[in-house]
Amino acid sequence: MTALIEIEGLSRRFGAFTAVDGVSFSVERGEVVGFLGPNGAGKSTTMRMLAGFLPPSAGTARIAGHDVQNDGVAARRHLGFLPEGAPTYPEMTVEGFLRFCARVRGCDPATVPAAMAVTQLEEVRLQPIETLSKGFRRRVGLASALLHDPDVLVLDEPTDGLDPNQKHEVRNLIRAMAPRKAIIISTHILEEVSAVCTRAIIIAHGQVLADSTPGALTADGRDLDTVFRALTLGEGEAA
Numbered sequence: 001m002t003a004l005i006e007i008e009g010l011s012r013r014f015g016a017f018t019a020v021d022g023v024s025f026s027v028e029r030g031e032v033v034g035f036l037g038p039n040g041a042g043k044s045t046t047m048r049m050l051a052g053f054l055p056p057s058a059g060t061a062r063i064a065g066h067d068v069q070n071d072g073v074a075a076r077r078h079l080g081f082l083p084e085g086a087p088t089y090p091e092m093t094v095e096g097f098l099r100f101c102a103r104v105r106g107c108d109p110a111t112v113p114a115a116m117a118v119t120q121l122e123e124v125r126l127q128p129i130e131t132l133s134k135g136f137r138r139r140v141g142l143a144s145a146l147l148h149d150p151d152v153l154v155l156d157e158p159t160d161g162l163d164p165n166q167k168h169e170v171r172n173l174i175r176a177m178a179p180r181k182a183i184i185i186s187t188h189i190l191e192e193v194s195a196v197c198t199r200a201i202i203i204a205h206g207q208v209l210a211d212s213t214p215g216a217l218t219a220d221g222r223d224l225d226t227v228f229r230a231l232t233l234g235e236g237e238a239a
């Protein structure tokens, strides 16, 4: 069976600078992959290429077997993407924005109430997005990614800006969806990896430094924070 996410030799240069440098991995249904790395490591650039929003300088990305560049429409049918930052169209209400997203993507408007329910947006459904707190805006983005119940979720810092209770809810939601989907989440929060991820990929300077289960990464008794620092700061076994 083909993996739902397949990335091979993905690279992206900006001028002379290489932001992503030959990244390869695949993600099967049922996996929740934590994509970790320091600021500027290349996480968002990789995710934007995987979502088909940024063309790679080299390499390929496939979603459910469809190349995101050459067969983008078919690939996006299987993809829910939560980009960094807030949803656009700040003057729209939450419900209006989600109905608009459903219409543009050709999915049934009946999906909107369900997406608002799982992301707990009903109480603000008639509020313009620009009047919402950062946490609520993040949940609007998440609801939009979930609308068409895609097989693959690519979530760039899904809990950014949420309070501890909301973080807990979003992690529960990710865990509940996990068996039916392939999910990749980028995060700076290492506790999130232990809480929801079945696998962790650590990148720095655009290159994959580790790709393993959280248990295997910490098998020698070090905590994930120490492993992360050792890998990304080049402290090696001394850490």
Ligand SMILES: Nc1ncnc2c1ncn2[C@@H]1O[C@H](COP(=O)(O)OP(=O)(O)OP(=O)(O)O)[C@@H](O)[C@H]1O
Binding pocket: 014, 019, 037, 038, 039, 040, 041, 042, 043, 044, 045, 046
């Ligand atoms: N459009 C662009 N033009 C030039 N450089 C860019 C562009 N987009 C990203 N970069 C650079 O590429 C590198 C990787 O950026 P990226 O946003 O992918 O990192 P990140 O791991 O997501 O970081 P963060 O954790 O801070 O979000 C950074 O040095 C960034 O400045």
